[in-house]
Amino acid sequence: MSALTPRQVEVLEFMIEHFERHGCTPTLRELCLRFSVASTNSMTGIVHQLADKGFVRLGGSATSRTTLVLRRPDGTRGVPRLVRLDVVGGPVQ
Numbered sequence: 001m002s003a004l005t006p007r008q009v010e011v012l013e014f015m016i017e018h019f020e021r022h023g024c025t026p027t028l029r030e031l032c033l034r035f036s037v038a039s040t041n042s043m044t045g046i047v048h049q050l051a052d053k054g055f056v057r058l059g060g061s062a063t064s065r066t067t068l069v070l071r072r073p074d075g076t077r078g079v080p081r082l083v084r085l086d087v088v089g090g091p092v093q
Contacts, residue, residue, distance in 0.1 A: 002053040
């Protein structure tokens with residue numbers, strides 16, 4: 001397992017906290033607001049680094065709320081798997 005930088009740990013911990021409070025991971029814009037980052041490209045890079053290191057799995061796109069946290073910074077299991085819902089509220093098959 002590759003070590004995380006302090007910034008990657010902060011981002012991952014915020015993603016976990018956001019999921020536990022809201023039931024979904026934050027968008028890139030929400031991450032940028034939280035960490036006072038002007039460019040979504042910078043945050044995309046951090047999220048992709050977390051994916052490359054096996055801590056998250058990206059959904060349809062890096063901006064999507066379907067990003068899954070697989071592991072916590074200490075290496076333990078991440079948050080439960082998301083169930084995507086369609087616009088009328090039913091599970092997507």
